[in-house]
Amino acid sequence: MQEVTLRVNGEDYTRKVEGRTLLAQFLRDQLRLTGTHIGCDTTQCGACTVLMDGRAVKSCTILAAAADGAEVQTIEGVAEGERLNFVQQAFHEHHALQCGFCTPGMVMAATDIIRRHEGVLDEMTVRRELEGNLCRCTGYHNIIKAVLAAAEVYRRSKAPAQATAN
Amino acid sequence: MYQTTYHKGQSLDQVRKLHAELPEPSYISGGFTLIPAMKNRLAAPENLIDLRALPELRGITRDGDRLRIGAASCHAEVAGSPEVAQSIPALALLADSIGDMQVRHMGTIGGSVANNDPAADYPAAVLALGATIITDQREIAAHDFFTGMYATDLAEGEIILRIDFPVPRSAGYAKLRNPASKYAIAASFVARGSDGSVRVAVTGAGEDGVFRWFDAEQALADRFETASVEALQPDPGMMLSDLHGSAEYRAALVKVMTARAVDAQGSVDIC
Structure with a gap:
């Protein structure tokens, strides 16, 4: 066992982990943050996607010990209190989920994509960058729509006041 | 996955010492090949020695007619590097085509080249560009480096520090x-x-x-x-x-x- 400290959704957690403990297991079993799903456990489905130091990663393929000192954001950390954040809101409005199992991973992956492209996205880019997230209900059409809508919200919120005035 | 002990590499001397002294050691970088293999019990190293933080394996620089890419550079770093895009645009775009976004955030060029998966992308670029693999012990020409499926000329415990690409026409x-x-x-x-x-x-x-x-x-x-x-x-x-x-x-x-x-x-x- 070794001790690790991770900052998860803005709070520091120090816990003992085994060398083989995966980040997804650490989040789910030790911190009880079960919004991070484990779908395939083979690095394919992306349901376990979280942001680690700001970048979307598959937490089922990262050792908790290797994440020592990292800052992690999970689906539990995105809403503003009771209010859905802009990505969640767009998923809600565009009916971008059916069974909902893949949704936490989709939202976290979408957050990275939108931020990295500063909200300037087209359909092909979203489809390409979401390749690592599988939806077995095959609800991709509305997921893409939701990501594009959320990107638009993000872009507007970041636009300088002058540009908005024009 | 069987039990394993994780060691964060701090210096080249330290990781070499750990590798020489600990039982059943394995270096790990991004881990996106090794961890799935460990889950399937195809690999069961007792000790994992993480190379990612070593400064000798970091950085991407253009030096005259050579492009030098640190082994711990992840695919997204190679894909997003202005030095790579200006020197060898096909290499940046190749990196951007590996796996998926989450894989590109973790997988590294050194790990890919050392693993020599028969369907990996980087070995083709390294071989066609006539790159040189710089290890902690020597320099190996790409033509001599890849020796068969999942096999390379690397000796036990040898570490890839960086890969030097001559800039092509x-x-x-x-x-x-x-x-x-x-x-x-x-x-x-x-x-x-x-x-x-x-x-x-x-x-x-x-x-x-x-x-x-x-x-x-x-x-x-x-x-x-x-x-x-x-x-x-x-x-x-x-x-x-x-x-x-x-x-x-x-x-x-x-x-x-x-x-x-x-x-x-x-x-x-x-x-």
Whole structure:
């Protein structure tokens, strides 16, 4: 066992982990943050996607010990209190989920994509960058729509006041 | 996954000492090959020694006619590096075509090259560009480095520090991906050196892993056009045959992908 400290959704957690403990297991079993799903456990489905130091990663393929000192954001950390954040809101409005199992991973992956492209996205880019997230209900059409809508919200919120005035 | 003990590497001396002294050690970098293998119990190192934080393995720099990429650079860093995009655009775009976004955030060039998966992308680029693999012990020419499927010239405990690419006159890469795994079913990297020489390296298709297609190199050195490749017939006898495609299919793809890589100089053609 070794001790690790991770900052998860803005709070520091120090816990003992085994060398083989995966980040997804650490989040789910030790911190009880079960919004991070484990779908395939083979690095394919992306349901376990979280942001680690700001970048979307598959937490089922990262050792908790290797994440020592990292800052992690999970689906539990995105809403503003009771209010859905802009990505969640767009998923809600565009009916971008059916069974909902893949949704936490989709939202976290979408957050990275939108931020990295500063909200300037087209359909092909979203489809390409979401390749690592599988939806077995095959609800991709509305997921893409939701990501594009959320990107638009993000872009507007970041636009300088002058540009908005024009 | 069996029990393992994780060690964060702090310095080259420390990781070499750990590797020499601990039982059943393995270096780890991004871990996106090793951890899935450990989950399946195909690998069971008792000690994992993480190389990612070592400063000797970090950084991407252009130095005259060489592009130097630290082994711990992840695929997204290579894809997003202005130095790579300006020096060898096909290499940046190749990195951007590996796996998926989350994989590109973790997987590293050093890990990919050391693992030498028969369907990995980087070995084709390293071989076709005539790169040099710089380890903590020596410099190895790409042509001598890849020695077969999952096999390299690396000695036990030897560490790749960086890969030095000579900047070519032009280079292009074409790949047919397996739509599920994103690994290459067949892919070809075609590079024209500053001296006019041509190198063609094929990944995904060969039964011994990445290989140079010498007939195509010769034909393209004479005339650098797709017709030179289309006149050739790759040997199905040296191709991989599995559930994704027969040896004959892969031989046909090798020709098509090489012709497309000739057309895609300065870029990539991913399908």
